[in-house]
């Protein structure tokens with residue numbers, strides 16, 4: 280008999296989206312019990328590493344305006360964003376900035392005492408609201424502190440969720456989860472849930488993401504019958520340092536940093552004459568790979584090709600005050616002090632535009648379940664996210680979904696939640712017989728590396744049919760390997776077991792990225808096909824949906840909501 284714990288709203292994930300959703304649910308109805316479940320400690324959630332800022336229009340009297348933020352977001356998305364959703368983001372985010380300010384967020388300040396904003400790629404106005412270069416750390420700290428003021432929020436830290444539970448009508452009823460400390464298996468039951476499980480950047484080896492950023496949440500939704508949307512759109516950030524891939528924020532270019540090639544040229548003049556280094560990320564990353572291909576790159580000591588980011592002209596005081604975190608990163612992880620010399624950088628996997636298919640309110644296809652933050656795809660970013668719009672998304676849809684889930688519980692609370700014995704039994708079989716006790720020769724960590732190296736090699740900044748087919752073939756071979764092998768048979772704190780469950784999800788979700796990239800025979804935003812080099816609005820101005828199939832995903836299309844701007848050619 281599996282123990283169960285019941286609450287009213289179950290939030291899976293304790294990053295910016297999860298914490299904002301928890302506060303919103305708890306404040307909407309203080310009588311509700313809100314649970315936040317996370318496979319890591321709250322402050323180890325990936326959001327802590329967000330660096331450069333949160334986009335918002337704060338100073339209309341100084342020339343900014345919401346229409347411009349909406350347009351920049353839609354243009355940045357290469358016209359795949361749902362335009363009503365972009366509008367919702369822009370209208371709601373200023374409130375969130377001030378709300379965080381009131382809760383104690385130490386936003387950086389201008390000399391006149393007002394909240395400071397900096398330039399970011401693809402924007403027409405400096406609107407990335409920053410807290411030095413640690414917006415994620417300070418944002419998380421502020422939200423976590425605030426959440427502790429609510430007696431009706433309870434944290435389940437280091438609980439690893441494995442599957443979604445549903446009732447006979449297919450409505451959300453909770454999740455199964457392992458309490459990592461004890462190794463005990465539980466049902467966490469609730470009439471409403473919010474998936475805030477973050478992005479899946481660890482589908483790639485060279486990545487800015489935390490090692491915990493694996494697609495388990497996406498996979499849970501996918502296995503439960505919900506669609507994943509636009510998964511082929513993976514963002515490669517221009518400036519990952521070598522050899523680790525740790526991020527140098529776009530804020531460094533926002534503050535005036537240059538990218539230079541081996542001839543000493545600021546090559547972005549050629550690719551984006553107006554915006555230069557502050558063109559959208561897809562444009563800058565493509566330009567960098569092009570420079571490398573044409574022989575104007577540098578060789579890092581690890582043997583990897585790269586370019587250089589030069590901040591030396593910004594001055595020591597400026598760098599220390601506004602980019603102190605990335606200076607420390609450079610010194611510790613690359614042995615370079617950016618005050619004194621340029622640093623080696625290369626495009627790096629940084630963000631998933633795709634995720635669990637939701638509507639504008641964050642509602643998934645499952646009754647009683649919402650999704651927010653990077654795990655969700657409400658289509659606000661389309662084919663390419665603008666920097667600083669993701670933390671914004673987490674805050675806006677954290678609040679919206681938290682409130683909706685709480686209101687839903689008030690009107691839909693079942694008198695009792697059934698035990699769902701059959702589903703729980705099947706899940707136990709899947710994870711204990713299929714994974715924990717699964718025998719196989721191949722070391723799962725080697726398998727993970729092979730899969731993520733394949734993604735680095737085959738679905739990167741530039742793609743073409745042959746490459747993608749090769750990648751898919753390799754992935755299918757790896758999937759067939761006899762690998763499900765958990766060496767550590769301990770019950771308590773068995774991270775070997777949870778790592779292997781993460782790998783299991785990586786295998787399924789990597790296939791969706793590859794298949795989506797294959798069927799999208801055009802170039803749009805972050806998806807650049809050398810065999811189909813132009814955007815094709817006639818055939819592909821639509822979202823990709825992937826539904827679960829026992830052998831492989833089933834793909835179909837979904838319309839884009841175009842409410843304001845007809846697609847035009849993108850120039851920066």
Ligand SMILES: Cc1cc2nc3c(=O)[nH]c(=O)nc-3n(C[C@H](O)[C@H](O)[C@H](O)COP(=O)(O)OP(=O)(O)OC[C@H]3O[C@@H](n4cnc5c(N)ncnc54)[C@H](O)[C@@H]3O)c2cc1C
Pocket residue numbers: 291292293294295296297316317318319324325326327328329330331332333334414415438439440441475476477478487488489491492495496526528629630651652653654666667668669670671673
């Ligand atoms: C280095 C870096 C810098 C960035 N800088 C910026 C920036 O300046 N501005 C900006 O807008 N965006 C930035 N981004 C993007 C932004 O940080 C993320 O998109 C955002 O923080 C994601 O937040 P989230 O709440 O959706 O998910 P996360 O913060 O990733 O949280 C996911 C949560 O889900 C939990 N979880 C996952 N799987 C399970 C499971 N199986 N069981 C239980 N719990 C689970 C995790 O424990 C975690 O708590 C940056 C990204 C990176 C990588």
